[in-house]
Amino acid sequence: MLTCLLSLPADDLQYTLNSMDLSDLIALSLCSKRTKNLAKTSNLKIESITAEIEQNVISLEMFVLGKLEKEIKFVVHKGPSMELHRGNRIEVWRKEGFTQSDWIAHFLSLCDSRVTLLKINNVPSIAHLDTVKQLFPKCDKLQICENNSIELTRAAVSKFLSLADEVRIECNPFDDKNHISELLSLNSKVLRLYNVRNVYKLKLSDLLMANSTYLNIFIARISVKELNRFVKVWMKGNRRFYRPKRIGLFLNRFITHEEVLRGIEYEAVDGQRRKxxxxxSDGKELLVLVELLSVAFEFL
Structure with a gap:
């Protein structure tokens, strides 16, 4: 069958490659260096790739544009075997001499794309993070899941923060000894802290040292008095550099704009009640959006 395929005229071969689904192309690419190069010439477009790390297993989920087989999942173990999940079907593929690193490198080289989302769900040790970093040196989004330990969460943030444009942390690793300020002061584009069961405790000083361009915290515990003081500190500033463009806080209590803006001159935007x-005095502007359980600051 492979010999017949490769003997097709160039135009017919290219048409056949363009008609293949992702799993067929990957199966073809594993046959030889020539078939791998042929698979790369397909017009296959990968919209997104999610890589999830759990213990010693790596799962890759790929979403493909314009194909009948739109989404497939590869589960890669440490040996030469790999599982292809298609709906309710599971196929076991095996290539002698391949390791987990070889499988991942092969997939990513075919797609010519970096990972859209890297999920660190549960790794066996902090040292294993170095292996993960080698496999995925760049990603659009990083998600550190809730079931990681405090030590692993802090190590993952340190190692991966500069690799992703957006970071989502679901574990709350902060207590009296490990304060949230060590994370908020880091330089990141988008930082999302998400934990419902163990809310993030904030103070005025934490908001003042925030260094992410966009910061979202769900759920935050901070007093209205501290929020009011934060706005007043900003109002008294004098062209002081402040990195954030937007801070969004989802709170564990009800608030009103009268409480947040008490003692401050403000105007409603376009007649809106919540903005x-x-x-x-130096011309800088701040938009404050107040809902029953949230507040957001947009620095203009």
């Missing part, structure tokens, strides 16, 4: 504009 308010503040102007500083």
């Amino acid at each position: 308010y504009r503040l102007r500083r």
Whole structure:
């Protein structure tokens, strides 16, 4: 069958390659160096790749545009075997001499794409993070899941923060000894802290040292008095550099804009009841959006 395929005229061969689904192309690419290069010439478009690390197993989920087989999942173990999940079917593939690293490198080289989302669900040790970093040197989004230990969460943030444009942390590793300020002061583009069961405790000083361009915290515990003081500190600033463009806080209590903006001159934006504009003496502007259980600050 392979010999017949490779003997097709160039135009017919290219048409056949373009008609193949992702799993067929990957199966073809594993036959030889020539078939791997042929698979790369397909017009296959990968919209997203999610890589999830759990213990010593790596799962890759790929979503493909314009194909009947739109989404498939590969589960890669440490040996030469790999599982292909298609709906309710599981196929076991095996290639002698291949390791987990070889499988991952092969997949990513075919797609010519970096991982869209890297999920660190549960790794066996902090040292294993170095292996993960070698396999996935760049990703669009990083998600550190809730079931990781405090030590592993802190290590993962340290190792991967610079590799991703957006970081989501679901474990709350902060207590009296490990304060949230060590994370908020890090330089990141988008930082999302998400934990419902163990809320993030914040103070005025934490908001003042925030260093992410976009910061979202769900759920935050901070007093209205501290929020009011934060706005007043900003109002008294004098062209002081402040990195964030937006801070969004989902709270564990009800608030009103009268409480947040008490003692501060403001105006409603376009007659909206929940969005308010503040102007500083140096011309800087701040939009404050207040809902029953959330507040957001947009620095203009």
